[in-house]
Amino acid sequence: MNLEELRQQIDKTDKQIVELIAERIGLAEQIGELKKQEKRQVHDRLREEAVIGKIKEMAHEKGLKQSDIELIYRQIITASKNVQETFIAFQGELGAYSEEAAINFFGADIRLRPYETLEHVFKAVERDEAQFGIVPVENSIEGSISKTYDLLLDSPLKVCGETELKVSHCLISNHGVSLDDIKKIYSHPQALGQCQAFIKHLNCELVPAYDTAGSVKMIKEKGIMDGAAIASKRAAVIYNMNIINCGIEDNANNVTRFFILSKEEAPPSGNDKTSLVFAVKHRPGALYESLKQLADKNINMTKLESRPTRQKPWVYNFYLDFEGHMLDEKVKEMLKQFEEHTIFLNVLGSYPKAVNKNKA
Numbered sequence: 001m002n003l004e005e006l007r008q009q010i011d012k013t014d015k016q017i018v019e020l021i022a023e024r025i026g027l028a029e030q031i032g033e034l035k036k037q038e039k040r041q042v043h044d045r046l047r048e049e050a051v052i053g054k055i056k057e058m059a060h061e062k063g064l065k066q067s068d069i070e071l072i073y074r075q076i077i078t079a080s081k082n083v084q085e086t087f088i089a090f091q092g093e094l095g096a097y098s099e100e101a102a103i104n105f106f107g108a109d110i111r112l113r114p115y116e117t118l119e120h121v122f123k124a125v126e127r128d129e130a131q132f133g134i135v136p137v138e139n140s141i142e143g144s145i146s147k148t149y150d151l152l153l154d155s156p157l158k159v160c161g162e163t164e165l166k167v168s169h170c171l172i173s174n175h176g177v178s179l180d181d182i183k184k185i186y187s188h189p190q191a192l193g194q195c196q197a198f199i200k201h202l203n204c205e206l207v208p209a210y211d212t213a214g215s216v217k218m219i220k221e222k223g224i225m226d227g228a229a230i231a232s233k234r235a236a237v238i239y240n241m242n243i244i245n246c247g248i249e250d251n252a253n254n255v256t257r258f259f260i261l262s263k264e265e266a267p268p269s270g271n272d273k274t275s276l277v278f279a280v281k282h283r284p285g286a287l288y289e290s291l292k293q294l295a296d297k298n299i300n301m302t303k304l305e306s307r308p309t310r311q312k313p314w315v316y317n318f319y320l321d322f323e324g325h326m327l328d329e330k331v332k333e334m335l336k337q338f339e340e341h342t343i344f345l346n347v348l349g350s351y352p353k354a355v356n357k358n359k360a
Contacts, residue, residue: 028080089130095213095235133261159349161260186215187230272325
């Protein structure tokens with residue numbers, strides 16, 4: 001074949017590729033509609049990774065570079081998800097750490113919907129405004145996010161995933177503002193608390209805000225020239241703001257854990273965790289008797305925390321995480337015995353363990 005004939009063959013092949021992509025996206029749209037009718041999760045992360053795995057195997061067999069084919073197919077899968085209208089709800093403004101965590105978990109091209117409060121995130125998923133919600137549940141320095149746990153206790157939603165995000169704070173201002181100009185620092189109370197060593201020498205007024213990225217947006221919109229915000233580098237980029245200093249957190253090992261919320265349970269992945277909340281009778285040995293069931297089944301507990309019930313003073317619920325899925329046989333047996341030693345038990349969900357995507 002000469003050059004022109006080869007180019008004609010490429011054009012023909014390109015046409016076939018586009019037609020096949022269109023066909024695949026059409027099938028994905030049909031699947032999305034069926035799942036909605038059946039009240040099932042539209043987005044299936046395990047299925048997605050299984051597809052990518054098969055594609056990489058086929059690429060290897062054809063002598064193609066697996067990373068190149070994976071990149072192409074992730075874009076195709078993203079296009080397929082877009083027609084299924086999958087939305088992710090998060091608390092805060094664009095640039096919030098919750099948004100960044102959602103992108104780490106679901107991918108860069110997901111559709112995100114910001115909400116002002118954690119309550120609104122839960123309600124968005126409950127009302128089908130979003131298929132998933134992402135909420136912070138625990139910080140490696142500050143501990144558990146009590147509001148999230150309180151909402152989990154009252155919500156019908158299930159925890160279907162988890163992700164972790166390394167948090168690095170920046171001091172952000174309008175352009176033309178220097179460190180010497182700053183009289184006030186705005187941010188979420190937790191972020192202010194995590195940067196005490198840096199800000200205590202600045203002699204500034206600390207102004208709590210409902211969101212880190214929201215504080216950046218606020219000082220931009222109001223044109224504040226004697227203040228700065230503590231937020232992520234991503235927030236500074238989104239709002240075209242000046243970064244005065246980065247990495248101002250007191251502890252470099254600052255990681256926040258997030259739960260992914262859905263109306264549906266996550267199927268077993270083979271590397272899962274389960275979260276639950278329970279209460280025991282107020283008598284000696286009651287907590288030991290319940291937790292002993294995990295040891296008897298050789299199930300590893302990864303977290304245990306008590307929180308007030310909010311119904312009666314000095315009475316507590318216990319929040320427990322352990323390795324394994326609620327559909328695993330030994331976990332099912334353990335939960336049956338565990339329940340016999342409790343007066344209240346609610347399994348919040350079983351989900352794949354977080355894949356560490358933290359970046360320094």
